[in-house]
Amino acid sequence: MSISQVPFITLNRFEPGFKENFLSGVASLFEKTQFVGGPIVGELEAELAKVSGAKYAIGCANGTDAIQIALRAVGVDKNDKVLVPDMTFWATFEAVVNVGANPITVDVNRQTCHWDISTFKAAVAEFKPKAAIMVHLYGWACPDTLEIRKFAKEANVLLIEDGAQCFGTKINGESILGSALIATTSFYPAKVLGASGDAGAIFTNDELLNQTSRILINHGRTDHYSHGMIGWNSRIGAYESLFLKLSLEHIASRLESRRAAVKFYAEALQGLPFKPLLAANQVWENGYCAVGMIDPALRPGLIDSLKKASIGHGTIYPGAMSLQSGAKGHLAGSIDFGNAHYVSQAVLNLPSFAYITNEELDYVSQCVRKHF
Numbered sequence: 001m002s003i004s005q006v007p008f009i010t011l012n013r014f015e016p017g018f019k020e021n022f023l024s025g026v027a028s029l030f031e032k033t034q035f036v037g038g039p040i041v042g043e044l045e046a047e048l049a050k051v052s053g054a055k056y057a058i059g060c061a062n063g064t065d066a067i068q069i070a071l072r073a074v075g076v077d078k079n080d081k082v083l084v085p086d087m088t089f090w091a092t093f094e095a096v097v098n099v100g101a102n103p104i105t106v107d108v109n110r111q112t113c114h115w116d117i118s119t120f121k122a123a124v125a126e127f128k129p130k131a132a133i134m135v136h137l138y139g140w141a142c143p144d145t146l147e148i149r150k151f152a153k154e155a156n157v158l159l160i161e162d163g164a165q166c167f168g169t170k171i172n173g174e175s176i177l178g179s180a181l182i183a184t185t186s187f188y189p190a191k192v193l194g195a196s197g198d199a200g201a202i203f204t205n206d207e208l209l210n211q212t213s214r215i216l217i218n219h220g221r222t223d224h225y226s227h228g229m230i231g232w233n234s235r236i237g238a239y240e241s242l243f244l245k246l247s248l249e250h251i252a253s254r255l256e257s258r259r260a261a262v263k264f265y266a267e268a269l270q271g272l273p274f275k276p277l278l279a280a281n282q283v284w285e286n287g288y289c290a291v292g293m294i295d296p297a298l299r300p301g302l303i304d305s306l307k308k309a310s311i312g313h314g315t316i317y318p319g320a321m322s323l324q325s326g327a328k329g330h331l332a333g334s335i336d337f338g339n340a341h342y343v344s345q346a347v348l349n350l351p352s353f354a355y356i357t358n359e360e361l362d363y364v365s366q367c368v369r370k371h372f
């Protein structure tokens with residue numbers, strides 16, 4: 001059967017038996033009325049810790065809560081200044097405001113779309129922030145991760161890493177989520193490790209941060225009716241835990257398929273005005289996004305051709321954080337070279353999801369080639 005469409009993402013390619021295993025597991029949890037908490041949560045957390053290489057993994061309600069909890073766990077409080085990249089998903093910015101702190105946007109490098117150490121150092125010198133959220137976008141890792149971690153430690157800046165998009169990503173052979181002071185991820189269904197609803201997690205190797213995060217996700221509870229902190233109700237559900245635990249059994253093949261997809265585009269689309277990008281050499285990406293850059297003036301034309309061929313696309317993300325109307329009244333400063341804005345106008349994402357076929361990848365690549 002020849003292909004006539006490719007979605008940007010589809011959530012319905014599961015391994016044989018996955019659905020049946022999930023449904024029978026749900027039936028069993030239902031019988032035991034294990035809806036919130038129960039052994040399945042601990043089993044998932046143990047598996048998450050093992051796969052990510054972190055000593056502790058703490059399940060929570062979503063990736064945004066995970067950032068808020070991480071901010072509070074490290075001690076970010078009212079009116080503290082927190083650096084965030086100007087190119088990220090809005091949740092990174094939002095989380096800072098939601099804990100009462102003040103976000104400062106710091107521009108990204110135009111080539112890597114992530115922070116670089118020199119701009120990070122300049123931002124720390126100018127704003128003297130309490131904390132910073134380094135974001136790893138596209139399934140890549142920030143190429144200067146190790147330098148930024150080292151400098152943040154020396155400068156007493158508490159570094160949180162938003163790894164919503166980087167489950168399985170490594171830098172110099174080391175898992176990002178497993179080697180940060182504290183990192184977070186999202187299990188939104190479209191993520192590399194997705195749940196069947198909202199869910200997230202916090203990762204750390206630090207015992208105190210683990211304990212504090214656990215208290216914060218559960219109403220600041222120190223005992224059933226004793227509350228030592230103002231926390232959240234951000235517990236992960238039992239059905240989501242089951243879904244994620246079963247998904248982890250297949251994470252290696254899902255990652256392999258995604259990584260192969262981004263490599264396919266990189267090889268098939270050489271020498272065009274649309275330039276596929278891969279993560280930096282020291283980074284082993286997870287294939288979350290197929291990223292390319294194009295002259296902003298040429299982007300609408302290519303999008304038109306993709307639409308005509310019934311191919312989905314993304315522009316992740318189409319606007320810098322500092323330019324969002326919701327940032328007004330919250331932005332406590334910015335370093336702006338116009339790079340995040342440029343990336344937002346030049347980026348174009350092609351279809352990429354677990355088990356995308358070579359026929360689909362070929363159909364997309366041929367459409368892009370024909371356009372030029």
Ligand SMILES: Cc1ncc(COP(=O)(O)O)c(C=O)c1O
Pocket residue numbers: 062063064065088089091092135162164165185186187188198199200
């Ligand atoms: C970079 C980034 N941070 C935070 C989040 C928020 O995660 P959630 O939607 O699970 O709250 C996302 C989700 O898309 C994200 O991509």
